[in-house]
Amino acid sequence: MSDRHARFDALVLPHLDRLLAFAARRTNVRADAEDAVQEACGRAWLGLDELRDPTKVRAWLYRILRGVLSETEERTARRRQLVSITRLEEAHDELVSSDSDLVFDEVASRLTGEEVRAALGQLPDDFATVVELHDIDGFKYHEIADIVGVPIGTVMSRISRGRRLLAGAVLASRTAARESGFSLSQERHGGRRGGSGTTGGGGTR
Amino acid sequence: MTDWTPLAPGSSEDPAERAARENQHQVLIDLLGAYADGELPPETTSQIDAHLVGCVRCRRELAVHRAMRRRLGFEPPVAAPPALRERIVAAIASTPLPAPSIDPRPARFAALRRPLVFIPLVSIIAAGALGTDLLVRQRTSPAAVAPLTESPTTIPLLQDVLADYRRVVAGDLPGRARDLDAVRSAVPFPIEPLRAPAVRLLAAWTTELGQEPAVVLAYRWDDRIVLQYVVSEQRFFQHPALRQAVAGGGLLAANDGTQGIVAWPTSSAGALLIADVPPEKLRALGAAALLAGKVARGAP
Numbered sequence: 001m002s003d004r005h006a007r008f009d010a011l012v013l014p015h016l017d018r019l020l021a022f023a024a025r026r027t028n029v030r031a032d033a034e035d036a037v038q039e040a041c042g043r044a045w046l047g048l049d050e051l052r053d054p055t056k057v058r059a060w061l062y063r064i065l066r067g068v069l070s071e072t073e074e075r076t077a078r079r080r081q082l083v084s085i086t087r088l089e090e091a092h093d094e095l096v097s098s099d100s101d102l103v104f105d106e107v108a109s110r111l112t113g114e115e116v117r118a119a120l121g122q123l124p125d126d127f128a129t130v131v132e133l134h135d136i137d138g139f140k141y142h143e144i145a146d147i148v149g150v151p152i153g154t155v156m157s158r159i160s161r162g163r164r165l166l167a168g169a170v171l172a173s174r175t176a177a178r179e180s181g182f183s184l185s186q187e188r189h190g191g192r193r194g195g196s197g198t199t200g201g202g203g204t205r
Numbered sequence: 206m207t208d209w210t211p212l213a214p215g216s217s218e219d220p221a222e223r224a225a226r227e228n229q230h231q232v233l234i235d236l237l238g239a240y241a242d243g244e245l246p247p248e249t250t251s252q253i254d255a256h257l258v259g260c261v262r263c264r265r266e267l268a269v270h271r272a273m274r275r276r277l278g279f280e281p282p283v284a285a286p287p288a289l290r291e292r293i294v295a296a297i298a299s300t301p302l303p304a305p306s307i308d309p310r311p312a313r314f315a316a317l318r319r320p321l322v323f324i325p326l327v328s329i330i331a332a333g334a335l336g337t338d339l340l341v342r343q344r345t346s347p348a349a350v351a352p353l354t355e356s357p358t359t360i361p362l363l364q365d366v367l368a369d370y371r372r373v374v375a376g377d378l379p380g381r382a383r384d385l386d387a388v389r390s391a392v393p394f395p396i397e398p399l400r401a402p403a404v405r406l407l408a409a410w411t412t413e414l415g416q417e418p419a420v421v422l423a424y425r426w427d428d429r430i431v432l433q434y435v436v437s438e439q440r441f442f443q444h445p446a447l448r449q450a451v452a453g454g455g456l457l458a459a460n461d462g463t464q465g466i467v468a469w470p471t472s473s474a475g476a477l478l479i480a481d482v483p484p485e486k487l488r489a490l491g492a493a494a495l496l497a498g499k500v501a502r503g504a505p
């Protein structure tokens with residue numbers, strides 16, 4: 001094995017899991033995420049000489065992967081199905097304006113992985129990306145600025161707004177789930193209100 | 206930093222002042238994420254500390270930030286399946302060392318992408334070796350280069366490009382890379398920026414060369430500036446010397462003084478690279494772009 005192969009194996013391969021998770025959150029098909037990671041690794045191999053500081057390999061790999069993913073999105077004209085940002089902001093505003101005791105921490109801690117991914121999927125990619133890079137992948141703001149290619153002030157405001165939108169998405173989904181549960185319950189009970197459907201899904205207060 | 210504090214109910218305040226206070230408060234709210242993450246300088250942190258004492262809304266906002274961050278921190282990584290690792294390792298193992306600074310194109314590793322049905326690893330490696338060998342032969346046999354036998358200043362297009370290049374590099378670059386979409390929509394021919402690890406798009410703008418529309422893309426290539434001109438195919442193929450040079454599917458190379466030029470036809474336009482380097486240095490960039498265009502078009 002050449003030094004270059006050894007360097008690649010040591011620097012790149014340990015990050016496959018995280019890269020795949022990041023890609024999987026931006027593609028609807030798991031196989032597409034794997035393709036994107038493979039493509040990113042191929043480019044990393046070809047551009048390995050560009051990596052002068054090995055301590056920055058993770059941010060470098062994410063930057064490459066983002067490029068691959070955005071090209072794929074351009075090619076396939078695939079876009080996320082976004083909900084209205086206004087709706088998410090309203091849900092969030094309702095949460096922080098409420099006079100009731102706030103137990104959002106409890107709500108958040110009980111979210112399933114599927115719910116988290118669904119909520120992230122409702123955010124515009126600019127916001128979801130920076131929130132994920134910080135909160136899931138553990139990058140610092142200056143590293144995110146480098147990966148995404150925006151000033152650090154933009155990272156700051158996107159993370160702040162992104163988390164607010166995310167909380168709004170969580171709450172909006174729960175409200176929708178409660179309402180659909182209520183409708184189902186109404187049908188089952190001949191139009192009478194009742195059953196766990198009216199209060200299920202976990203309250204926010 | 207704002208000193209926003211909620212007003213008591215019923216208090217009277219000038220609407221303009223209130224709006225200003227709300228705006229200031231919004232600025233502060235936008236900092237709460239960074240505050241929760243410990244990314245603010247100490248003095249700003251202290252000011253927010255003080256503000257939080259009197260602002261219930263911001264305390265709730267902060268709690269939301271912390272709750273979301275905590276929950277997202279528990280998101281587990283996705284375990285990369287062994288087959289993916291094997292495909293990557295096989296692809297890398299059978300790929301010779303790349304030439305420096307050139308990123309061929311996205312499709313390079315497609316030969317080893319996921320199989321439709323399960324294939325034993327040995328077959329994948331064999332197929333990968335074959336696939337990459339074909340690609341590598343393409344790569345190590347770059348497009349033919351046809352040096353221009355006459356002075357570039359005798360060809361109007363090259364003369365225009367040289368003049369415009371010298372004018373541009375003598376001053377500030379006029380646009381930003383994010384304007385690329387606007388530039389694309391302003392011309393009737395496709396614009397395909399170069400893609401290579403050491404090449405970064407800095408700016409894009411439209412111009413006129415010989416009273417015909419053209420697009421200019423400015424790149425940083427290591428520590429030098431490279432300009433790419435994109436013109437209509439009518440303009441590109443106008444001069445017989447240019448037509449002849451690229452007729453074999455290769456690149457035209459020329460130089461005038463310290464400026465090197467390479468040119469090639471794209472799917473329905475023409476591209477020219479120019480920089481203060483000998484054309485041999487630009488050749489690799491041009492060849493990669495030409496190859497990428499052919500791959501994208503499915504051309505031989």
